[in-house]
Structure formats: structure tokens, C-alpha cells
Amino acid sequence: MRYFTDEHEWIDVAGDVATVGITDYAQGQLGDIVFVELPAVGTTVEKGKDAAVVESVKAASDVYAPIDGEVTETNGALEDDPALVNTAPEGEGWFFKMTIADAGQLEGLMDEAAYKDFVASL
């Protein structure tokens, strides 16, 4: 099941592990991405707080954690090829995997249809 935040992150839940990235809409807004700063494995992240930074040619942007948890793995491929976030934002361009501290937090997020409507309203 995949959820979305109103800050344009997605979080894909499989069992007790979640994968986080930014949406296609987000990468389109950012433009050409040249660097992604990922949290170290073991970092505790908090819902709505900074978890990563995306540097585009234009500017630096914060990426927030969609839920509370601990970072368990980061996408090493982004180090060599940050443009993966542009070409495959909701696939190979994922940012990090994390534990789910409170599954209840997922309920406050949007599903794909709701996110689509949200983007259409922007």
C-alpha cells in the first residue's frame, strides 16, 4: 500500500518496513536534481521533520519524514546518479527505508487517488 503526504513525499508499506521517496509532481517542481543528501542508517526520523535534502540546479529543498521511525537502509544508487529522482521518482529513485514506529500515523496520509486530486487542485 502506498501513501502520500501533502509535502509530496510517498511512503510504500510492505509488512513492517516502509520505503520513502518524493513524487513525480515533486521532482517536476524541483527540476534537474544534482545531489541527494540522505539520512544515515540508524537515524531516528520524526513525522513532518527534515529527513533528507534534495539539491536541484535551482535550490535546496527539504524532504520530510512521512511518519516516525528509524532509517534502516538508504538508496546508494542516488550517490552516483541523483537524476534517478527525476527519471524514476516513484521507483528506482527511492530515498530510504524505515521502520514504522506508529502504524496509526499512516491513516492520516492520502492514498493515490486522494493525492492525485490534491495535485490537481494546486
Place this chain on the structure above:
Amino acid sequence: MSDQTSEDQIEDLPLDKLALDAWHRAQGARMVPFAGYEMPIQYEGIVAEHSWTRESAGLFDVSHMGQLLLSGPDLDAAVEAVLPIDLSTLKPGQQRYSLLLDEEGGVLDDLMVSRLDDGSLYLVVNGATKWDDIGTLREALPDDITLNHLDEQALIALQGPKAAEALARHVPEAAALTFMKFGRFTLAGHPVQIARAGYTGEDGFEISLPAEAATEIADLLCGEPEVKPIGLGARDSLRLEAGLPLYGHDLSPETSPIEAGLLFGINKRRRTEGGFPGAGRIIREINEGTPAKWIGLKIDGRLPAREGAEVFDGTEKVGTVTSGGFSPTLGAPIAMAYVAATYAAPGSALEVEVRGKRLAATVSPTPFVPHRYYRGS
């Protein structure tokens, strides 16, 4: 996701629309607030637009900039009291870079001054500062000098190695202009003034045209296979690679033109004669040097250092980045910074701090990407 840095904007003021507003939107531009206008930041993407300009030709709408016309009796003496320019050597058809300084020698704006055939002077000033500039000039100039704000004129820059051949199909005479020369021509039946100048480091032109003809002329030029519209995003990355300062970032009332390396903006005769605002400090700095210098930095890795990032030598803070980003041409981060003069020599190894991380940086000669101005064959 949210931007850490925002584009320049003037808060709480209604944004003006460019003459080409609808045209930009029809080309797929994303519009952002900049210098009091809604302006196109990008069309297809900054890197694609940047590379297109370096390889072919890009059309930039810079109509937010202020176009001013000065005329009146004893014009040269009046203007020389305000700008550190030598107007005795500025002949009709020539354009020159100059600076508007405050009484302490701080930079209020940087601008272009052109001499028209009738002796009057045509100025192009920055968009964000144009209203202040008009106030400063009006106050400093005698009442019998007329200052016209040409706000019915649009301004389009055509930049890139193929700009000349694309423009020549419509204005064959413009091909004969060399860098920093201008003339009056007819483009699609409209009177235009074309200067061979720009802000990308490439050969190119700046075309002043009646605002009502802007859409027709933009369509005409973008109808040439070499030309695509280019947004503000690429304009910024292109000028950064060219080592050109951006007012409000690299230049401000807190910076002097001498530390910024803009000695050429203080014309030779004025360096000894003075007689312009801030002359005391400027002449002293020309003779004695400045504590800080504006320099280029090449940064290791891929993480860009942005405006405000601090520059270190070991534990000692020695400077601050004023412009920084990722160079599409070099495929690496570059920046401009003011650093203590002792560290300003090319090759100096320094560090830049970004979000608590130290990045290795080397003082680099500028421009980072060579200028390719057309100075005649």
C-alpha cells in the same frame, strides 16, 4: 518537501505582468515572482535550457529590467557627477558597464550605459532596483536633465553561439555589430535597438523593442530552428559559469566594486580625478587594495554550496559564498564568494560549510566557462 531558498521577491506588492506573460505560459513556462513581476523560471528544464544556450541560442525575456533615457544640457558632466564613467570616450553606438554607488562607495546597482546618436544616454538597470535607481538619479541629476523611464519598451536577450545567424535572417545589419556596440534597426517592421551584449558569457544580443511588438518578435525569433525560450533559472546558472555578478547577491551597498573585481567599471580618468559618489573610498581601495576579494570556487563532489555558505581555512572563517550552484557545463558545483584577500589567489585550498559538512574547495580563476564574445573577425 519545501524550498529552503526562495526566489527573489518583493513581498506584499501585487506582481506586474510582462508584455510576454501570455506568450510565456503558452510556451509551457513555470512562472514565479521575481523583481516584482511574474517571470518564467523555466520551460523544459534548467539544464536543458542552459545547454541549449551554450550550444545554440536562447531567447530570454528581461523586460523586468529598467530602460531609462537621459537627455538635457551638459548631460555628460551631470552624469559623470553620479557615475564613475568617462563619457568623453563613449561615442554614439558604444555601450559600457557602469555602477551606481552610494556616498560610501557601496554598490546601489550595476548598469549599462549607451550613447545614442543625438548625444543622449540610454541606460539599462536591474529590475529589482529600478525604482530606487530612478529616485537616486532624479535626486542627483540637475532639474534640466530629463529622465524618461521607457516602460513601453520590452527587452529580449538572444544569447548563444548561433544567435547571430538566427538574428541575421531578420536584421542582416546586426551581424556587423561587435561586443558592446549597438545600433537602431528595423525588426519585422518595428523600430528596435540592438546591442551586442548579454549576461551569459556567450555571443549574443539585447533587443529593446516596443512592448506591443514583443509577442510577434518572440514568435518570429523562436520560429528559427536555433532558438528556444530560456527561463531565469538557466539565466542564473549561465551567468554564474560566466563569473558575472548578480545584484542583490554578489553586489550590494555593503560591497565595494573594487573588492568585487569591477575596477573596469571605474573608468581610467575617474580613478585619478574622482568626482563621483564614494570616490574617496574607491580611489583609496584602488591604491591600497581591499581586505576581501570576490573570487570563484570549484567545489569537490556534487553538493552545491549556496549563497550564505561560510568559507573556512581550517577553523578560521575567511569568507562567505554570495552565489553558488551546480554548473551544468562542468558537471560540478561552483560558487562565487568574498574571502579575505590573503586567500584569494587561484589554487588556494579552502573549505565551504554546507549543513554542517565541510566541502573541499579550490579558488578558481573566473569565468569558469570561457567567454565567447564577438569582437570582430
